[in-house]
Amino acid sequence: MSVSPSFLTSFRYTISRSIIKAERERELVKKSASYSRIIPLETMSEKLNVCIVGSGNWGSAIAKIIGANVCKYNNKFVQRVPMYVYEEIINNQKLTSIINELHENIKYLPGHKLPENVVSISKEINLFYKINKTRFAEKILFIF
Numbered sequence: 681m682s683v684s685p686s687f688l689t690s691f692r693y694t695i696s697r698s699i700i701k702a703e704r705e706r707e708l709v710k711k712s713a714s715y716s717r718i719i720p721l722e723t724m725s726e727k728l729n730v731c732i733v734g735s736g737n738w739g740s741a742i743a744k745i746i747g748a749n750v751c752k753y754n755n756k757f758v759q760r761v762p763m764y765v766y767e768e769i770i771n772n773q774k775l776t777s778i779i780n781e782l783h784e785n786i787k788y789l790p791g792h793k794l795p796e797n798v799v800s801i802s803k804e805i806n807l808f809y810k811i812n813k814t815r816f817a818e819k820i821l822f823i824f
Contacts, residue, residue, distance in 0.1 A: 729758045735765040735779070735800065740789035747795030765800040776800040 730750060732743050743763045750757040768775045770787055779785055779800035783793050 727756060727758045730761050732761065732763040732798075735763055735775070735785060735788065737785075737788040739763065740785040740792070740794065743798045744789075744792060744794050747798040751795060751797060759797050761795075761798045762801045763794075763798050765802050767802040774802075776802050 730746055732739055732746060735743070740763075743761065747761050750759060750761055763779070765776045765779065768787065770778060775785070775787065779794065779798075783796060783798070784790065785792075785794065
C-alpha cells in the first residue's frame with residue numbers, strides 16, 4: 681500500500697501544528713494567574729487549613745500522609761485535619777465513630793493507623809469547591 685505525497689505533507693503539517701499549539705498552551709498556563717499564585721510556605725503568615733474529601737482507601741492513605749506532615753510542619757498548618765466521610769454503618773457503628781475512636785478506617789484501609797489529628801466528619805462541610813466523580817458524589821451533594 682502506498683501513501684500519496686500530498687497525504688504525507690498534510691499529515692506532517694497537522695502534526696507540526698499540534699506541537700506548536702501544545703507549546704503555546706504550555707506557555708499560557710505558565711503565564712496564567714493560577715500558575716503564578718503558587719506561594720512558598722515560608723512566606724505565609726497565617727496557618728493553612730487542610731481538609732480531605734473522601735475516606736475510601738485512597739482518601740485514608742492520603743489522610744495518613746497529610747496528618748503526619750501537618751504535625752511535622754505544625755507552624756504552617758492548623759493541626760486538626762478533618763476528613764469528610766460518607767456515613768456508612770459497619771458492625772452496627774457509624775464509620776465516623778469507628779475512625780475517631782480507633783484512628784483506623786477498618787473498611788477501606790484496615791491495619792493502618794491514622795494520625796490522631798485526622799478527625800472524621802460527615803456533616804460539618806457547608807460548601808464544596810470541587811468534587812471528583814465518585815460513587816457517593818450525588819449522595820454527598822444532597823446532604824446539604
